[in-house]
Amino acid sequence: MNAEIKELELVISHLDTCYELGEDCLHPITGDKVSDKEYDYLRSELQKICPSSHIFNSVTSSKATSTAKKVIHNPPMTSISKAIGSIEKRNETLKSFLKDAIENLQYSPNEIESKFVQSFKRDxxxxAxxxxxxxxVRAGLRPRDGINGEDVTENVQYVEGVASQLWEYNKEGDRVKFLPINCCIRGEIQCEKSVFKEVCENWQNPIYGLDSKPxxxxxxxxxxxxxxKNPKVTFSRNLSFTAYSIxxxxxxxxxxxVAPFKTEIERSQYSNSILKIPFVQVRPFRYKDLETLEKISSTLNYEVDGAVISVNxxxxxxxxxxxxDSSTGNPKAKIAWKFQEEKFExxxxxIIWSPGRTKITPVLQFDGVLIDGTTxxxxxxxxxxxxxxxxxxSFGVPITRGSVIEIIKSGEIIPKVVKVVQTSRNQLVIPHSCPCCKQRLEIKIGETGKDLVCSNQKCGERSTAGIxxxxxxxxxxxxxESSIKDLIDLDLIQDQSDLYELNLQDLISAGFSPRESRLFLARLFFCDNPTDKTDEQLEDFIEKAESKLIDVPAAHFxxxxxxxxCGKTAGQILINEFKTFRAVFAATEDDLKEIKGIGEASAESIISFFCENNEMIDKLLEFVNPVSRKIGKLTGKTFVFTGSFTEGKQYWENKISEIGGNISSSISSKTDYLVVGDSAGSKLEKAQKMKxxxxxxxxxxxxL
Ligand SMILES: [Zn+2]
Structure with missing residues (x-):
């Protein structure tokens, strides 16, 4: 154990020194480059086995000394604790952070959303x-020891967003009052992504004074x-500043x-609207928003590497x-939730071609890489x-066997290609026959470009996914899906219209148990809570249901x-126009093209689908009754849903549509009601704001 502690201390100290000197952070034993994530991991390992290590006495253990002029940071610029690793690990760390803070401050556990806030952590x-x-009067960068920062007072005057004086501004953006304040404003200096892109494209332009592409x-x-040496160079580099603390x-x-703010949120608003100093957006903490923040982070115009959760x-x-340590330790009121951003080459x-409902999708295969514990x-x-x-x-170049690509983990575990690093001389081989049914493949031009599709309407994979x-x-x-696939493989069904001709014996012969078979049919006819019912009740229900048409909102059908x-939106437009599904089914391509919101490409694909599937749709209409929006109690009322529902959102949407109500996915001035389920989302807050x-x-x- 002692040897392990010693080694970790040595490695961390070495890495701190490299960082301070601006050198590559190479592992002193293996010589491998150490990423920030790995560095954080080493520190957390040491924390686990030796929380009293001297390493934690300061935020750095660097042995280096730098000759640049220094600004002494007071209070020290400490870093903040981090939640890193797999989602489970991060959740665990976050939960224990929240628990400790709640206990210490005697908050009630159900006050989390009102007592904590979140913001993006800019990278x-x-x-300061x-x-x-x-x-x-002074500006200094954050050093690893938190105290002796490099002096950049002259340089910062060339950074957008840095105020040389503190003024109160009015709404029109005019200075109203000078503020004779002493304070420290901390933030991040960044180069916006769009600016950086431009720099990369024109880096040789002498105005940038760059020796190589950044x-x-x-x-x-x-x-x-x-x-x-020449602070004015900073001016040509187009940097911007965003504050995160005053x-x-x-x-x-x-x-x-007396500071005119008492909370994180007030401080952010004060800075943005009164001081006109850009400040990170601070919002009430929502546990389940963290994943959304991570998902949208790549679409922002600035780099972020996580979210910060703070006591408001x-x-x-x-x-x-x-x-x-009381002066250099990390604050207990904040934690950084780090996003996964590792890229792999x-x-x-x-390349394998995988058939699906609408097209054949190319899938790239490569030697396994370990991402977050998953190969x-x-x-x-x-x-x-x-x-x-x-x-x-696409990336404008073909991806073929031998191409070197960069992937990231996006969302939970689904990897995504983000870059073609190197193309290959191998030709792209496009298959001619379907990997599933061996029939001919066709190239179709869709809205998002070329697609490879199976010419066989009854192609097995296509049918399963379609049903x-x-x-x-x-x-x-x-x-x-597996039940459907079994039924197709046994030739009991070919398309959705065949579902309604299945009987108990068919299902039992396909390997379903008698109970499963009854449940299958009951579900097909929209039985409420079928698992709570006895076999007898189920059979009663099925018998009655089979004797009448199944009502389905026409747009959904x-x-x-x-x-x-063509999804529900197109469906609703068409039903509004033609009143019934049968009228849409009978329309000509010219009729459809005329409709605002449909367009030529969709009109064409609707007609060709109707032609190819004429029989199937006819048969389906023997069992299903597409109901147009009825004039009912809810006509003219628009509903939005938030949260989760035991019966499923779809169930309630159908009920509302049946009596004339509209469904919308987002809150707007046109919304009449927000239906709130379990763990409601931000729509609730918005609805409350909009009354x-x-x-x-x-x-x-x-x-109803
Ligand atoms: Zn096929």
């Missing part, structure tokens, strides 16, 4: 700006602010010596104190247009057909 160069009597935005920002507020003037009340945060070994060895290449480099979403899509779109729950590019009635499922039931 830039951390800096010091103001005296309202004027910027590696990434963070490196570029760090190099650009650290222009000590502290040590004081003033000799009594009218100003600044006084409470101070009250909590710090971990370890892999070489494509094989990943394949990754979708979306469509023919993506892989041959012709679609808009599963049909069932889920009309709101049937509990009938899985249209969408359930799975016509490429839109929120109702429970029980309320909804009463309206």
């Amino acid at each position: 830039g160069v951390a800096i 700006l010091y103001y005296e009597n309202g004027k910027l 590696k990434n935005a963070r490196n570029y920002a760090a190099g650009s602010i650290r222009q000590f 502290l040590s507020w004081s003033s000799k003037d009594k009218d100003f010596n 009340n600044l006084e409470d945060a101070e009250q909590l104190g710090v971990h370890g 892999v070489t494509v070994k094989e 990943v060895s394949q990754c979708t290449a979306h469509s023919l247009g993506f892989i041959d480099g012709t679609s808009e979403a 599963v899509h049909y069932l889920s779109t009309i709101g049937v729950k509990g009938i899985g 249209f969408a359930s057909l799975g016509i490429p590019g 839109i009635s929120s109702i429970s499922v029980q309320d909804l039931q009463n309206m």
Whole structure:
């Protein structure tokens, strides 16, 4: 154990020194490059086995000394604790952070969402700006020891968003009042992604004064602010500053010596709207928003590497104190939830073509890489247009056997191609026959580019996926893909219309138990809570249901057909126009083209689908009755749903549509009711702000 501690201490100290000197962080024993993530991991390992290690006495254990002029940070610029690793691990760390803070501050556990806030953690160069009597007097970068920062006072005046004086502004953006304040404003210096892209494209332009193409935005920002010989170079580098904290507020003037904010949210608003100093957006903490933040993070115009969760009340945060050393320890009121951002370079070994409902999807295979504890060895290449480099979403070059690509883990475990690092001389081999049914494949041009499709309407894979899509779109729950596949393989069904001719004996002969068979049919006919019912009750239900048509909202029925590019929205437009599904079914291509919101491509694909599936649709209409929006109690009322529902959202949407109500996915001024289920989302807050009635499922039931 002792040897292990010693080794970890040695490695961390060595890495801190490399970092301080601006050198590559190479592992002193293996010589491998150590990523930030691995570094964080080493520290957390040491924390586990030896929390009292001298390493934790300061935020760095660097042995280096730098000759640049220094700014002494007071209070020290500490870092914050991190939740890293797999989702489970991060959740565990976050939960224990919340639990400790709640206990210490005697919050009630159900106050989490009102007592904590979240914001993006920007990945830039951390800096502290010091103001005296309202004027910027010093600026220093964050060093690993948190105290002796490099002095960049001259450079920061060339960074957008850095104020040289503190003023109060009015709404029009005019200065109203000078603020004779002493304070420290901390934030991140970054180069926006769009700016960085431009720099990379024109890096040889002498105005930038660059020797080589910059590696990434963070490196570029760090190099650009650290222009000590000629601070003016910083000006041409187009950097921007975003604050994340304002502290040590004081003033000799009594009218100003109390900070005009008490919480994280107020501070952010004050900075953005009164001081006009860009400040990170701070919002109430929502546990389940973390994954959404991670998902949208790549679409932002600036780099982020996580989210920061903080105690909202600044006084409470101070009250909590710090971990370890009283002056350099991390604050207990904050935690960084780190996003997974690791990229992996892999070489494509094989491309397999996977048939689905609407097209054949190319899948890239490569030697497995370990991502977050999961071995990943394949990754979708979306469509023919993506892989041959012709679609808009593609990289403009073909991906073939031997191509080197960069992948990231996106969402939970699904990897995604983010870059073609190197193309290969191998030709892209496009198959001519379907891997499933061996029939001829065709190239179709869809809205997103070239797609490879099977010419066989009854292709097995296509049918399975088509039937599963049909069932889920009309709101049937509990009938899985594997059951459908079995029934197709046994030739009991070919398309969705055959489902309604199945009887108990068919299902039992296919290997379902008698109970499973009854449940299958009951579900097909929208039985409520079938598992609570006895066999006898189920059989009664099935018998009655089989004797009448199944009502399905016409727009949903249209969408359930799975016509490429035509979902519920297109369905609703058509039903509004033609009134019934049968009228849509009888329409000509010219009729359809005329409809606003449909367009030529969709009209064409609807007609060709109707022609090819004429018989199937006719047969389906013998069992299913597509009901147009009836004039009913809810005509003219628009409903939005948030949260989860025991019966499924689809169930309630159908009920509402049946009596004339509209369904919308987002809250707007047109919304009449928000139906709130379990663990409601941000829509609830929005609805409350907009004074839109929120109702429970029980309320909804009463309206029906
Ligand atoms: Zn096929």
